[in-house]
Structures are given as C-alpha cells and as structure tokens.
Amino acid sequence: MEIRKVQVTGGSSYIITLPKEWTKSLNIKKNDQLGLITQPNGTLLVTTEITGRQVQITKEFDVDNTTEPTCIYRCLIGAYIAGYTIIKIKSAKKMPLFVRTNVREFTDVTIGQEVVEETDTSIIIKDLLNPVEMPFNNTIQRMYIIVKNMHEDAISALKNGNKMLAEDVISRDNDVDRLHWLIARQYNMILRNANLAENMGVTLGMATNYLLISRIVERIGDHAVIIAKNVLNLIDKDIDKKIIDTVISTGNFALQIFKKSMESFLKEDIKASNENIESVKKLAPLYEEINTLALPQKGIMVISVGYIIESIGRTGEYAGDLSEVVINYLIGGKN
Template structure:
C-alpha cells in the first residue's frame, strides 16, 4: 500500500497523483479518462473500456519455443492466453525454426476456438491474433447458444441409439466441439469483465457478484456437452453389438431423456427470467428422476447378459443423471441471484 499526499488545485478541487507503475501497467496516458467509484468509504480508480482494449491491442505475449519440450504446453499456453483476453500471442524460435510439432499444436487451438487466426508466419516466428470485440458477445447470449446446441445433442444421441442411426450419433461430437468453443469464449468474456466494469456492462453483467455464478453455470453447460459426447462415443464403440435388440429398454431411456430435456428447458427458463418457482421445480425434479433411473438400471441387470451392452446402457443412464445434477446446481444459483434484490417473495425490511 502506498501513501499519497492530497494537493489543492484551484479554489475547490483536491487532487492526488496516480502511481506511475500502475499507470504504465494499465497503459494510461495523459488525457485518458478513468472512472471513479465509491466503495465502502473508499474510492476505486478504474480504466475506461477504450483504454483497456487499446492496451491489449498494443501488447504482445511472446513465447520462446526453444525451451518448450513437453507435448501440450504450446497448446495450453495459447488457450490460456486466449482465455485471459490476450489478443496477440507470438511464438518465437531463436535457434532456427518453430518446430512442426509446435505448429501442429498452434493450429489445433486456432481451429478449436472462436475469432482467432494465424496472421504472420515465418520459420522463426508465428503470430496468432484474436479479432473478438468483447462488447459484441453478451454472456447470456452465448449461454443461450450453448443451451440450444445441448437440446439438439440430447435428442440426437438418444434418438440415434433408438433408430440405429450412427451418423446422427457421430454428429454429437461435432456439436460438442462448438459447445467447447462457446465455453472458452464465455470464460474469456468473464475474465475481461472482472478487469473492467464498463466492458462488463456491455456484456450484460450488472454486478461483479454474477461473474463467479456465470462461470459455474458455463462450466455446468460445458460438462453436460461432455456427458453427451461420452454417451455418443460409448454407443459408437458398441455399434457392432446390436444394441437395438433391447429396443424396449432404449425406449424407456428415450422417455427418461425426455424428462431430462424438460428439466433442461425449465432450468434455463428459470435462469434467464430469475423465476424462483420454476427453479425450485427444477431442483425437485432433478431429485425425482433418480428413482426412475433405478428402475431402468434394474431392467438392464435382469435382461442384458452381454457385459459391453449392459455397460453401455448403464453409462447412458449415469450420464443423463449427471446432466440432471448440473441442472439442479444452475437452479440453485438462479434462486440465490433472485435474492440479491427485494421482491414480493422476499421483502427487505429495516
């Protein structure tokens, strides 16, 4: 903590200088605007959105590939820089060239995340640039897009199993890749909003209290995509085992899926409208489906003698239950967020 003396300017204004190290780190220059916010008896000085975005455009994050030997480090460092809101990442080799294996990792990340491309490449240098304007991607809008994809994945993976349509099942993997892209973009947006309130408001985040909850919800949505991908992969592995011979069990699983889908619809409806009653229904129903899952598990145990098929059918039920559990968690966050403001349901009295 630093101590600064207050000085008088003119007849009534009081001024205090900003620490140079902080101003340089933020990228402030004479003439730039800052925001002053009262906070529990103190003052907070915040850079403007334009200052934050302009600083990121100027700054480069340089990675020395000559000292990276382990597989996956390049991929994780590029993904991490993207999530942190770093716009320009450069990979440099001083010894000769950026290795082909490193280029493969760079291309995998570029193909996997939104709004990023290789803008410069030579033997010794690769520059990756993000072209995303964070103010154009409200977080709730991105969540809505994931929700729409998840409903399609849920229908496709179970319907594909019932109808023996493995092309439909395989399509789930492609949809899951899009869920991952949107998830990483949400995390990037949330971290940027944490650093700048003006950017946060442009993203539709009214309170910093919502950042952690939004991150949890985004992770739950991404995990649901993973659960459906796991079901799809398991079904693809068992495609030669004639799982359709147990059509009666698959039909029960399809009915179970319909209940999970209904919970998914209600969970997102509750979140977007902050409806406590719907959220409470979601929590109750996410508990109720456990009993139905036990009945299907019992039927699998009694009727399916082939170990691989029994395992596949049980895994479907397990993953659908995990989805219901995540939806219950989203509903709990919804109720908590509703309580942040007084309402007819919960009045605030002194």
C-alpha cells in the first residue's frame, strides 16, 4: 500500500497525487478525466472507465491440437462465464466440423452470444447483450418460476402417470442452466469493472449473494430433473398407491419450503427465513416413512422411489440453505 498526504488548495479543494507507475501503465496524461466511485465500505475507486460502455476483453482458442469435441464446448462456456466479450477461434487449416457444431450449440445455450465473423479458418463470437438490461433480481425471479414449475410438474407427472410432462421437465433444465451461467458471467464482469456494478445498481456484496442464490436454485432444478427421470421408471408400474401419495405430499412440503425461502428473499423478511430453516427438520420423519413403505417393493421401483425421495430431501435442504443466504444477504451482504 502506498501512503499519500492529502493537500488543500484554494481553501476548499482536497488534492492527492496519483502513483507514477500506475499512471504510466494506463497511459494517463495531463487533462485526462478519471472516474471516482465511492464504495460501500468508504473507500474510493479511481477508474479510467468513465464512458459507461462495456469493457471489451478477448479470449482466443487455437483448435489445431484439439481432438476432443466436448473440450472446445467446455472452454467456450468457461470463457462465457469468465466474462469475455469477444471469443476468437482459429485454426491453421480448415475449421473442423465438430468445432463449428460446438459453436452452434454454444450460441444456442448462452444469452447474447452471436457469431459476427466466420471464415474457413476462424470464427469470432461477440457478446451483444448489455448486462444492464438483465438485472440480477429479474433473472433470479425467472429462475425461481422455472424451477418451481419443474418441481410441481415432476410431482404431477408421478401423480397422473404423465410421461410427456416428465420428459418436458427434463428438457427445461437447459433454461435454468443458461440463466445461472448469465448470473455467474455478470458477477465476473463486475469484478473486472466497478462501473458495471454502479450501472446495474448493485454492490459487490449484493452480486455475490445473487450468485449464491442462483447456484442453489440451479441445484434445486437439477433435483427436479432427477425426480422426473425416476418418475419415468415408475409410470405403468404396479406400485403401492400409499407410497405414491406419501411421496407426493412430501414433495409438496419440500416445494412449500422452497417457495417460502424465495418469498422471504423477495420480501426481505428475516423472520420468515428463520422460520423456514426450522421447518426443514420436519422432512426427516417423512423420508423414514417412505423408505419403510418402499422396502417391500422390488427392482427398479424401490431404486427409483429412493432416488425421488432423496432428491425431494435435497430440495428441502437446499431451500433451507437458501433461507440462510437470504438472512446473510439482508444483514450484511446487501450493503
């Protein structure tokens, strides 16, 4: 840390000199303008980014030595989440077909990514989304609605033996993933550009809690998919109706905990969050009852019921974790 003395000029203006090495590294010259942003902890951020425009950062991939199709796809997702705004893919020879296929899949599952230039040996992907147009709070609420409906429909598919509904639940997982990746991306972009946080109306602490909430909601979505996949194994099977009824009631109870967790977040209600955490304990006896009922079942039925009840349990536990994050967010992280 460099220590600088504050000087006063004209009787009212406070002046502090800038480190020489820092000004040289950013090519700052006389009469250049700098932005000053007051942080929630009282510190002052000095930045050269004063236009409010998105900072453009580029990531390049050379695919000449890449033979594994999934590798380039994972690298593209990694670059997207890291916050790169331009992704360049190049090859010394004609671009392999699997790379072009992976690029198409990548632009399909991400938000705002489009191919803006393409030749036989190169592809350039650019981010066309203004992060300010996708506020964290709106994205979280959209994730919640999708995941809540996934869970409700997975339980409904079990109740009514609806194969198409269970399969639809599984397909919706991609929508949850792309929203979670967007929040992770925006969080990393804020780490690089404090102006973006100000433009989005959030602090770093708020962005961190949004990321934590997003991750929990995404995991609850994953368990809705597990429930739906195992419901497919039980459709048209001769399974005890009492088991089905108990699984449905337990699933609905776990869903209520999830709903209340999100409501306490949206309403900023610490008391409700705390009560919700306590309600998670009530799930344990219900698991034991279902496990006892399922023991006489055979083969795939007992295994699938086990997976379903485990995922219902994880849904309730994650909902409790969500309430804990909400309390932390409201007490400290929000500021």
